[in-house]
Amino acid sequence: MKDESKLYLLHVVDILAFNEGIDTMAKQVLNEETTNQLKTKLIECIPKEIRSDMEVETLVVQGIPFAEIISIAKKNRVDMIVMGSHGRTGIAHIMLGSVSEKVVRKAPCPVLTVRQTGHKFVMP
Numbered sequence: 001m002k003d004e005s006k007l008y009l010l011h012v013v014d015i016l017a018f019n020e021g022i023d024t025m026a027k028q029v030l031n032e033e034t035t036n037q038l039k040t041k042l043i044e045c046i047p048k049e050i051r052s053d054m055e056v057e058t059l060v061v062q063g064i065p066f067a068e069i070i071s072i073a074k075k076n077r078v079d080m081i082v083m084g085s086h087g088r089t090g091i092a093h094i095m096l097g098s099v100s101e102k103v104v105r106k107a108p109c110p111v112l113t114v115r116q117t118g119h120k121f122v123m124p
Contacts, residue, residue: 009042066102
């Protein structure tokens, strides 16, 4: 890896899914309490050997996932986006769309999608 390499680990809390049935006060408390937990979980996904070889920055934001991913990629001038794909099919895919598809179409850089198997990133 190049000395100036930087790895951004991003988790986007989907505001449309997150806002359902949660009052404003609960959202603020949940956001403050979970942000650090999410950042810790993100960093734990990366082996220590990689973390020691490059700078790693964790980001937790709320928004529309594909839009936030693209915005952060542009802002930080990333060279490549690597992201998981849930592999939705049928009506779920038609109704919800695909975050990875939207990112692939609109990203300012190459996108590598990896089909997720077995491991799940769960919000605390």
